[in-house]
Amino acid sequence: MKVPPDFKYLRTYTLDEYYEKANQLSLPLIISGGTVAVLMLKNRIIRPEAVIDISQIPELNMLKIDKDDVFIGANTKLYKLKNVLPNDSASELIVKSASTIGDIAIRSMGSVGGNVCLGDPSNDLPVALTAIDAQAVIGKKDGITYTPITSFYIKPFKTILNKGEILLGVNYKMLNGYRTSYKKHFINFLDHYVGIVAAIAKIEENTIKDFRMAMAGEAVGKPVKFDLSEFSKVDEIKTIKERLFDYVNTIHVENNRFGTANYKKKVLYTLISRAIDEVLKF
Amino acid sequence: MKIKLNINGTDYESEEEPRMLLVDFIRDVAGLKGTHVGCETGSCGACMVLLDGMPVKSCLMLAVQAEGKKIITIEGLSEKNGLNKVQKALSEKKALQCGFCAAGFSIIGTWISENEKNIDDKKVKEGLAGVVCRCSGYDTIIKTITEVAKNE
Known part of the structure; x- marks a missing residue:
């Protein structure tokens, strides 16, 4: 029987209450759904002095749509996304990504904030959010800051969030008329994903109007956004793939228990190739 | 701290440590042993319950997180006449063999039959993905739940 270590449990109902408590404690664990956090507690990977439950803070449960701006509150449950997000292509990519997380019993507990903040390379939403150039909306006692999701991660399991700060949610612009693709490859169910690739592209008369792509996973570490601005023709697919394969060859991939570096790179080539075919080929 | 939970329509209140897991509260405080403790990592689904109508894994949740919500366990699924x-x-259909996974499949099967529309094998398989049967009787379980869900 796995029992978490002893801790103080603090439930917060307002942001002010959160800031006050979070600033008083040295290293609190913040939970909303708690799926991964409780597992880490049970395995004694973390031994926080206190657990702060943020699930009752109303500002974190909001979904706001203002013209083409979408804000998803950090407490939004993953299973809800497919029913509440608008019908645009950026939201479609987020829904595709979220629907691959665990199973329905995990998605009904897990929150957007948890998936974004953990910083685990296997997390899904960070890749989709990186591909669509989303922003992390960070709250602190003296105000709110907006940070591109690409700058949110420092390294695996480490984000830019400082003591007393909180992820209020994520913010992105709606994209219409795009094709989307979300691919990933895992070794053990609910364990580690070798590679994850998210792509979104707008094609008009064989011309690439906009093409964005990101990858993550155990092989990569923190999410990486590709610069694809130089490509404008769909018949350049072969060149695009070669360029991205070259890039994969330049990144440091480790040999470890999840596979050899060579194997992981081949997984990435395959995922990239399939995602490109799905969004650019007719 | 005092933890007060509503399980199968009954209120249970007990002085417990905040680190107590929901599955332990259900089994040891409420005495409802139908919810099982399996892998303890959220993979096997033997501890599945409904929380405000949604399936959750009670080994991955602190009991205190479930305060103010309605919990239904396998015991609570039963109707007045059985x-x-x-x-x-x-x-x-004799779909379950040893029965250890009964709570998981009954809870998720009920949720699928009441909530999923246009049911087919694929949807049922996706829904059941979070429950493990080590007797490997999946085929009959999937067929049985698909049949019930289609008739809802």
Whole structure:
């Protein structure tokens, strides 16, 4: 029987209450759904002095749509996304990504904030959010800051969030008329994903109007956004793939228990190739 | 701290440590042993319950997180005149073998039959993905739950 270590449990109902408590404690664990956090507690990977439950803070449960701006509150449950997000292509990519997380019993507990903040390379939403150039909306006692999701991660399991700060949610612009693709490859169910690739592209008369792509996973570490601005023709697919394969060859991939570096790179080539075919080929 | 939970329509209140897991509260405080402790990592689904109508894994949740919500365990699925449709079908078709996974499949099967539309094998398989049967009787379980869900 796995029992978490002893801790103080603090439930917060307002942001002010959160800031006050979070600033008083040295290293609190913040939970909303708690799926991964409780597992880490049970395995004694973390031994926080206190657990702060943020699930009752109303500002974190909001979904706001203002013209083409979408804000998803950090407490939004993953299973809800497919029913509440608008019908645009950026939201479609987020829904595709979220629907691959665990199973329905995990998605009904897990929150957007948890998936974004953990910083685990296997997390899904960070890749989709990186591909669509989303922003992390960070709250602190003296105000709110907006940070591109690409700058949110420092390294695996480490984000830019400082003591007393909180992820209020994520913010992105709606994209219409795009094709989307979300691919990933895992070794053990609910364990580690070798590679994850998210792509979104707008094609008009064989011309690439906009093409964005990101990858993550155990092989990569923190999410990486590709610069694809130089490509404008769909018949350049072969060149695009070669360029991205070259890039994969330049990144440091480790040999470890999840596979050899060579194997992981081949997984990435395959995922990239399939995602490109799905969004650019007719 | 005092933890007060509503399980199968009954209120239970007990002085417990905040680190107590929901599954332990259900089994040891409420005495409802139908919810099982399996892998303890959220993979096997033997501890599955409904929380405000949604399936959750009670080994991955602190009891205190469930305060103010309605919890339904496998015992709470049963209707006045016996088992519910999913439980009855799983029993009649002999879909479950050792029965350790019964709570998981009954809970998720009931949720699928009441919530999923345009049911087919694929949707049922996706829904059941979070429950493990080590007797490997998946085929009959999937067929049984698909049949019940289609008739809802």
